[in-house]
Amino acid sequence: MMTKKITDENVEKVRELIESNDKIVIVTHLSPDGDALGASLGLYHFLDAIEKDVNVVVPNAFPAFLSWASGSKEIVFFDKYPEFAAQLIEDAELIFCLDFNILKRLGDMSAFVEKSSAEKVLIDHHLHPDDFCRVVISHPEVSSTGELIFRLICRMGAFDMINKHCAENIYMGMMTDTGAFVYNSNDPDVYFIISQLLGKGIDKDQIYRRVYCDYSENRVRLTGFAVTERMKIYPEYKTAVIYLSLEDLKNHRYKNGDTEGIVNIPLSIHDIVFSVFIREDKDKIKLSFRSVGNFPANLPATEHFGGGGHLNAAGGDFQGSLADAVKRIEEILPLYKHFLSDSGT
Ligand code: 5GP
Ligand code: MN
Numbered sequence: 001m002m003t004k005k006i007t008d009e010n011v012e013k014v015r016e017l018i019e020s021n022d023k024i025v026i027v028t029h030l031s032p033d034g035d036a037l038g039a040s041l042g043l044y045h046f047l048d049a050i051e052k053d054v055n056v057v058v059p060n061a062f063p064a065f066l067s068w069a070s071g072s073k074e075i076v077f078f079d080k081y082p083e084f085a086a087q088l089i090e091d092a093e094l095i096f097c098l099d100f101n102i103l104k105r106l107g108d109m110s111a112f113v114e115k116s117s118a119e120k121v122l123i124d125h126h127l128h129p130d131d132f133c134r135v136v137i138s139h140p141e142v143s144s145t146g147e148l149i150f151r152l153i154c155r156m157g158a159f160d161m162i163n164k165h166c167a168e169n170i171y172m173g174m175m176t177d178t179g180a181f182v183y184n185s186n187d188p189d190v191y192f193i194i195s196q197l198l199g200k201g202i203d204k205d206q207i208y209r210r211v212y213c214d215y216s217e218n219r220v221r222l223t224g225f226a227v228t229e230r231m232k233i234y235p236e237y238k239t240a241v242i243y244l245s246l247e248d249l250k251n252h253r254y255k256n257g258d259t260e261g262i263v264n265i266p267l268s269i270h271d272i273v274f275s276v277f278i279r280e281d282k283d284k285i286k287l288s289f290r291s292v293g294n295f296p297a298n299l300p301a302t303e304h305f306g307g308g309g310h311l312n313a314a315g316g317d318f319q320g321s322l323a324d325a326v327k328r329i330e331e332i333l334p335l336y337k338h339f340l341s342d343s344g345t
């Protein structure tokens with residue numbers, strides 16, 4: 001048995017919306033990660049199984065190591081097919097917004113979702129969701145949006161409609177948002193849910209290998225380069241910074257997703273509690289923040305980089321050069337010195 005998280009009222013509202021609407025679109029955030037994709041495709045397989053006209057529309061590409069996910073070939077990419085994607089969003093009667101809390105996280109797609117007359121349901125686990133959906137299922141205390149999809153389907157009395165494809169995607173979401181169950185994963189319900197998903201025939205060991213052991217040689221070399229050539233340690237702040245330029249990425253034939261996980265590496269160093277990964281993109285500098293213990297990674301993300309996120313995982317942007325972004329981090333670290341030096345694992 002699981003503890004109840006989603007309210008009866010929200011379960012009922014979603015059930016009614018699914019029953020009374022046929023054309024359904026699922027959207028998720030820019031550069032979809034394992035949970036964004038897993039939750040979206042998990043819900044997609046469920047809605048497909050109950051014979052809804054359902055499409056998953058995402059702003060841009062997801063990493064190649066997620067492309068094995070069942071249903072991923074049916075996904076519509078807004079950046080590749082903007083007119084088709086916009087039409088699907090406009091024609092939708094019901095839109096599920098998964099794994100994000102503010103419309104801005106959809107990039108250029110946000111305007112289309114905002115103006116669509118469809119009913120909208122938010123299912124997410126980020127703090128402080130904006131008010132842009134009729135039904136808001138927001139639970140920052142759960143591991144992943146994938147977990148919420150499982151909970152919602154079960155609470156609607158439709159556990160039997162979860163097929164293996166649906167279960168695999170839900171598991172992928174839960175696994176990737178907990179770093180393969182090493183953080184945000186102390187809730188016993190997580191393991192109850194996994195046991196139920198195993199009962200649907202998923203091969204969890206194979207899913208792990210597909211996600212974490214199927215990298216290109218270039219990706220592994222880029223990771224090594226980042227650690228040996230581009231990592232700075234600030235012992236007085238228990239902080240590490242890794243930065244990569246467009247040139248560095250080009251030299252390693254960078255593909256979308258190749259830098260995922262680099263930000264976690266410095267946290268394996270003794271007494272490092274805060275890690276910042278800074279990547280130069282074509283139009284901006286992207287920052288990822290990770291922490292262990294009680295230092296809120298989302299604080300610098302929100303206060304200085306127009307971003308946000310969770311306690312231990314956050315992100316934001318910077319306009320300027322890569323060197324200036326590193327400098328900015330060095331300038332703000334003293335502001336958090338007290339917090340950081342008190343932080344332990
Ligand atoms: P990542 O470092 O994997 O890109 O992002 C980690 C988490 O930080 C995401 O799950 C998301 O919650 C948050 N995040 C990343 N980038 C941004 C951003 O630009 N704005 C906001 N609000 N949150 C972000
Ligand atoms: Mn998530």
